Amino acid sequence: MIGKLLGNRYELLEKIGEGGMAEVYKARCKILNRIVAIKVLKNEFIEDEEFLMKFKNEAQAAASLNHPNIVNVYDVGQEDNVSYIVMEYIEGENLKDLIKKEGKMPEKRALKIIKQIAMALSEAHSKKIIHRDIKPHNIMVTKDSLVKVADFGIAKAATSSTITTVGDAIGSVHYFSPEQARGGYMDERSDIYSLGIVLYELLFGTLPFNGDTPVNIALKHLHSRVEIPKEMEGEISEGTKALILKMTQRSLDKRYLDVLSIVMDINNIEKDRPINNFQNNEEEKEFETKKILFGRDQIQSFKDDQYEEDEYEEDDLEEYIAEENKVLKKNKKVSTPKKRKKVSKSMTIFAIVSALIASLVFLGVFFVFAGPDFFPSNIFSFRSSSIETPSLLGLTEDQAKEKAENLGLIVKFVGEEENSRYAPGTVMRQDPGEGIKVKEGHEIEIFISKEREELVEIPNLIGGTLAEAIEVLEALGLEEIVEYRNSSDSEETVLEQRPSRGEEVSEGSQVRLVVSKGPEEILEVVPELIGKNLDEAKGSLGNFVLGDVGYNEDKDKPDGTVLSQTPRANTQAKQGSEISLIINRIERIEEPATRNMRLTIVLPEKDSVAIQIKDLTTGAIVYDQVIVPADLNGVLAVDLIGKAGESKEYEIFADSVSYARQRVDF
Known part of the structure; x- marks a missing residue:
């Protein structure tokens, strides 16, 4: 595939990754001259309609999302039996490789990573999209520690029919939620469980559940609680311990209601404020209930995580899981898996259960006839000392307080949040949620819905200069974040922008610009x-x-x-x-032009006379002869040479006696 040109646009440069259903290549977009990542469906799945549908679902799910913590999808196509998705290229490594390289992380760093993943999931969940495969392998970390969630390949719209079967389970079993392992109803809280397992792995460098087979691990998610390793008890805060335990509750209803609640609790932990989202005894109550349903010996084996391969076949385990679902839905007795056990052991369990039922019937009949006064008040109490929290969602603050106070509970207003589901001024979230057993006087925190801010539509900034982009963003009340990259485009040209053109954001939001710094220097x-x-x-x-x-x-x-x-x-x-x-450059001095001027002298009346002419400027004798005045008619004419523009004065001597002075202008 290296060197292949897809869509007459994307040149595959090198293979950078591989998953169960696709290979990932680094590629160059020849039109925009930028590096992208391209996911190509493997050849063995080209004719498989189911995988083609999952591949298409990934493109549709991811393309509808736009968030700084989600890998952007640019394009999707098919050519010559090659189905591909064009995505943002991330310079960094996936979280799994980071864990393998560095081991367990400091609590502060781990929480920052989880917070960014939660913000990405919040964007997906707001569009009713469940990721369903949250694991470190699908989470990229850039060089500047920005977290990007990828691979919405098995994402699915959250509807009332979001149920998956055991035989059709997809994703990584180490991070499965119990309902995903069971093949039951899934919603946004299923992603929260998987995120809790990721947090566990970041903090402790290991996974809470391991086993010899995928089904073995899935059973542990179903029947074992996530527990903090004893050797790590003192290394993380109490708030973070509670955070993990709340996120990984086996019951959907006991987990966080939404990922934004996780973000708020992380903020509390970072500021050393307590969180009160978790009652540790809830799991024990659920566990005790299962003891009655399944019997002591069987439950003990689940509690101790003793799943021996010689006792179970995978088909038997799937049958067992299906039977357990019936119990959870109908509260009826369940059949155990096909086990090679003695008949006498079955009879013993049957006898114990029969005796227990007979005892309960006897006590009931006795109580009816003897009356409650027969028993001392300190032996039995038939009034519950706990109160189930009501649902306050959709009520005004005053209505919520009145409803809670009638039950002996207290309402505490925490803050306002934007929410499109509940009307402004009404409760959009509460903690603890509905149906949690608490003591009288317990405090319920409520969050009130407020109107969404006016949104600003992002304009197209690509192709213009950085200065132009900044001017436009400032006018819209937005803030720019600039990142430079070598490009054949002119320096300061905007190459990419996030969010993209047409996206709507609140005023004051940041817009990330990738700007050209010219060709790479050679x-x-x-x-x-x-x-x-x-x-x-x-x-x-x-x-x-x-x-x-x-x-x-x-x-x-x-x-x-x-x-x-x-x-x-x-x-x-x-x-x-x-x-x-x-x-x-050597300067040349040009000599001025010379001129000839005639000096005329009236000679003395003598038979002969010695005439000398002296240049008073230089002292030079320019004429020296004895002449006969009569031969010259008494007038001597002497030609003198001088530089143009120059003036000189001459003295004339006759027989060595000064005879006259004369000035000559050349």
């Missing part, structure tokens, strides 16, 4: 350009580009050559980056 050795002229330097740049060019003068180096470069030669720099140069 380093390369910088070439040597010093000593080359500019044209030669340009030809030697390779994968670099020419940056700024400046000039300096060094008369010891050839004119026009490179004196220095930035970055320096033989260092490493990002491929495609600029190299700046300094070029040698």
Whole structure:
């Protein structure tokens, strides 16, 4: 499959995981140029309509959910008998691998992980979706400790018919709820039980129940209580102990009503506040009831978890579970599994049960005829000292207080929560729930429903710049969280957003943006350009580009050559980056143009005379000759050379005596 292109879009890069029904690949989306995870249904299930339906259910269930703690589903498709789901790629590891690597976790860290899983389940449960396979293998932890719940492959809408049979049980038996193991009615509280087993494993590094066969383990979920290991008693808080025990109650009605209650109790534990959600004697009462139903010897074997393989066949166990369901539903006597036991033992149990029934009948008849006054008051009390908590859901606070006070109970208002099921101003949750036996004066905490906040629709931010996205989010009253990633897109371009376009969130919510920081940097050795002229330097740049060019003068180096470069030669720099140069430029001083000017001198009347002309600017003698004035008609003309624009003064000597001075402008 490696290298295969699905949907003419997704290129499979490498296999990163495998489950019971599918393989998971890391892939690249060629359209959006991003890494994704693709779950591909295994070949052996392609023709299996049941598995195809489960695979389709996963896509539909997960696609309807959008939450920071749930793995996003982007696409689903089928091509050449390959059914696949395109999901968010998570850089991290699953919780099971983390437990194997690190062992048991500190209480604080374990509770933070459970809280995030609970928030993900709250999103699913709000849409009436039960996960049904909560286990560490389906929970991813990113490098920044963000928890992501995945694999809604066996998720199912929570309806009145949410029942699974023993033969059709799916998921991991170590994390099964008792009703899932039994094949009975399941609802959101079934996920809570599995979450409690995960918390147990995080804290203690082991599982509460183990066995040689899956059915053996399932029976332990049915008949054994989850108990805190004695050696760990002092290592976790009393609140966390109660949290585990409440989440893993065998009876649905004795667990938390919803996962948000778990979140609130974790908050209490983190702030060292007590939680009062659990009466430890409830399980014992349930257990004592089963002693009457099944008989002492059989119940003792369940209590001690002694399930010997030579006593049970798997078919017998399934038959036993089915029979037990009838007991739970009809309160009738159940048949034990087919066991290789002696007839005399059966007769002994029958005799004990018969004697017990006869004794009860005798006491009943005796009481009718003798009357209650016959017995001392300290022997029997026929009035219950406990009160069953009523349902306060849907009542106003005043109505709830009145109803509770009539029964001798107290109502305590805890807070308000958004809720779409119950009208604003009415009780939407209570603790303890309905039907829990408490003493007179016991306190019932209530939570009042409030109207949902105005929601803001998330706009499309992908493709724009980060600055534009921030401006839009600020206008909507939302907060951005920015994460950068290498991409072929321009820097600061928004590549991804969560929540997606069209999602509705409350004001003040956070929007996570994935922003391009440009292509991945590739380093390369910088070439040597010093000593080359500019044209030669340009030809030697390779994968670099020419940056700024400046000039300096060094008369010891050839004119026009490179004196220095930035970055320096033989260092490493990002491929495609600029190299700046300094070029040698020697200044040339041009001589001004020269001009010839004529100096005219009227000579003295002599037969001959020695004439000298001295440049007073430089002191140089520019003319020195003996001449005959008559030959020149008494006038001497001398041509002098000077620089254009220059003025000079000359002194004229006749026979070594100063004769005249004259200024010449060139």
